[in-house]
Amino acid sequence: MTKDLNELIQILEEGEQKKTPKQTQILKAAVETFAEKGYASTSTSEIAAKAGVAEGTIFRHYKTKKELLLSIVTPVMVKFTLPVFASHFAEQVFEQLPQDFEELLYKIIKNRYEFVKENHPLVRIMLQEMAFHKDLQEQFRLVFLEHVYPRFEHLIAHYKQEDRIIELPAPSAIRMIMTSLIGFIFTRFIIAPDLEWDDEKEMERTVQFIMHGLSK
Amino acid sequence: MTKDLNELIQILEEGEQKKTPKQTQILKAAVETFAEKGYASTSTSEIAAKAGVAEGTIFRHYKTKKELLLSIVTPVMVKFTLPVFASHFAEQVFEQLPQDFEELLYKIIKNRYEFVKENHPLVRIMLQEMAFHKDLQEQFRLVFLEHVYPRFEHLIAHYKQEDRIIELPAPSAIRMIMTSLIGFIFTRFIIAPDLEWDDEKEMERTVQFIMHGLSK
């Protein structure tokens, strides 16, 4: 049941398929409402009303309410998890192994920051609903273990060999890096979005923190 | 509307008040179900059935379903947020300012680790429901800003003055420390509880990571 890149790309393409105007309105209304009140507390009648559409129309396009949720979350999960594999950035950054670990970290954090900035209701829904839907957790696990973790591991091994990184088990190092990156993005957009942020500086500081934390 | 220590202690005492056996069963069933399926997808009839109690009994003790949730979450939030202020640990650790920053970090992470280990369904409910209930967010904000953040800030200032910490705005330093601590606990108990963890070692590594990340 592992998903290869082609399948993931297909998921993304399906999401881009042409929709009727009403379908687009439904999706927009669903995203807004799911993000604000959560999937379980959102009724299909409420979505229909907000979208300016009859309730039956929702079920013309999505067999169930859950299918509507999946059609929203699945593509986001793929786009969020594969930072940018399947794009030119991927090969550039992960295959070619830039000498500068710092530069790499900065590219990653910047890239994920931009993504969340432009999609934060979607990311919010993903995080909220992962807590309740085991199928979403499993979906995430598969994509992560298949496409993200191994590349990270490869990366760590490389820099470790070059003595640029402290002696540390790879899973621990990866956890600390990801924790710091996601911790910034999460604090920035979910916990305290109303604070005054100097985003550039804060990303630099976060990268510095990881660098000092891991290097000899 | 800020809450002082006495009020918080009162909240904790209310939670310890004597309950009838059936009330205890209700709470246990509610915690189990809320943790697993979330507040919104849990019906009062389900809680009653699992508790072996008539549905009316729930409403004898709690005016509304929401009140039942709050009676669970509020004490957890206080216990989780004030690491251990109001206990001897608090003054010992935060007032007396141990020379060893590393030792302090270790005490904090260990302490919070133990707490979550023994209460992780409760912590899970708290995190899940904070996303949907603004009143819970506000409750958290107040306790955190009043009782946790200032002490942390004081601490950072102290170690900065002693030149044991890199030049960095306090909010950023605090964010990085908390992100790393919570990141470990979150990964350990929520994201990947089934992995094989060497908890002691992993806590040491996390403290080391923060130390290196922040010191000169």
Next chain:
DNA sequence: CCTTTAAGTGAGTGATTACTCACTTAAAGT
């Protein structure tokens, strides 16, 4: 021993839920 009070019950309530279906409208295919 009598009265008061609290704990517990379960049938009942109106509102809301996700989803269906017979139907209309209109675009697309041939």
Next chain:
DNA sequence: ACTTTAAGTGAGTAATCACTCACTTAAAGG
């Protein structure tokens, strides 16, 4: 021009929801 197919509708449905209330049981107080 005729047929097929897809998009959209909204009244309808059985199930479930949080919550109420008249009632029973039993412990506690004087």
